[in-house]
Amino acid sequence: MKQLLTVEKLNVIYGHGKDSVHAVKDVTFNIKSGEIFGLVGESGCGKSSLGKAIVRLTDPSSGKMVFNGDNVSLLKGKALKDYRQEVQMVFQDPYGSLNPRMKVGNAIVDVLEVHRIGKNKAERRERVSELFDSVGLNREWAWRYPHEFSGGQRQRICIARALALKPDLLVADEPVSALDVSVQAEILQLLGKLRTDRGLAFLFVSHDLAVVRNICDRVAVMYNGEIVEMGDVADVIDHPQHEYTRKLLSAVPSF
């Protein structure tokens, strides 16, 4: 498999001087095409900052990110907009990610308009219907408001919106943490299917190693801004090397 994203010595620092917070410290890793790469750690460890830096929602302070052969850490303007077609994001809280006063389909039409995809409104609406099919939602539901959907359905809508630009990489920041286990299992299955059908790669950010074990190929464990352990997901879970990984493992309720 070819390398899709290479991250080298990436740093994210918020604030200045004495008050600065070093959220991401010298992080290096790569993601291959069609791979699901897990990033685990507890709240405040820097995993979301890293995810946001990759989508360029946060600017990295130093370091290099190479996506499909291009250095993307310093992109601006038109080039940055083009990059955003290839890397998209899904957030934890599907309730907070949709405008309550906008029909969900229109939220997706907007994305297509901004990026000038589709010739006219009819074509864009047709594209929305296809996207709804691909995430397992009824096409007619696209013209309803967010409050008419359950949490799991809303997360499917957010995934459909992220897929609208046919990205190669999806950064999913705790996409199932706010969901019931039964709904969580459905969304995990959907993500797996998108990988198989479209060759989509994922950076899957989570605090739960059990979830990561069930969907990811490789995993990096993050602690205090640094990656402390990285490897095949089965290896890391069956033979954890770092003390912090062991602590995370022992926190998972099991039966």
Add this chain to the structure above:
Amino acid sequence: MTTADNILEVQNLSVHFGHGDETVKAVDDVSFVVGHGETLALVGESGSGKSISALSITKLTPRAARFEGGQVMFGGQNMLSLSDRELRGIRGSQISYIFQEPMVSFNPVYTIGWQIEEALKLHRKGIDRKVEISHLLDLVYLPDRLATAYPHQMSGGQLQRCMIAMALACSPELLVADEPTTALDVTVQREILNLLAELSKKVNLSVLMITHNFGIVSDLADHVCVMKKGKIVEEGQTRQVLDDPQHDYTKQLMAAVPRLHPAKGGGVSPMK
């Protein structure tokens, strides 16, 4: 009547919403008991009626809910036949609740200490409240100084500890915990679960635990009732249900929990 062994007995409880063709039987002929010092878990997916069952115990249900039958026996009386005034005397003092979202369960403009003190003012007259607040914070392993902190200054885990301290302020006999760790990180969840287990022993607390996660059930509960569409479809001792689930729905719920060591070809499977 409650027997000597049980602190709470729910018998044939039915709670409905809506009328005629539109009737939703949120709780449909449900019976369960919580023994003294015991933890009972009600498990089910969203919409199964587990939260409405828990809220029914002190009639905290939404206004639209109709009690269609059954009784809730606590302390020798049927809670469903008590007046609002009598219920207020029991809520918070003998039966208290902790909820899923610690962030929205506190009033953002008052300090934590003020909010814990409110419960003491209502139910425990004539004690030194300052001392009691620091004792309660101590019980949940938080430093005294946090009494003067506002909710936004604390993490989710700290807030959930405060909520537990507040719930324990009047030494209740029964604690109802409605998805107390769902909004938390696994590491913080572990701390809160350990704390609840420890407290239930230390102060001999009976706990009714509402959850969708069988992993948590296995950690905390002595007995478990599995709910589906308003009915209890399976019940028994926790170990027994986990080791040998009888109902298909129970098996499906268990299969949906992600495991650290999935069986070969396993992974999580969604509900049918």
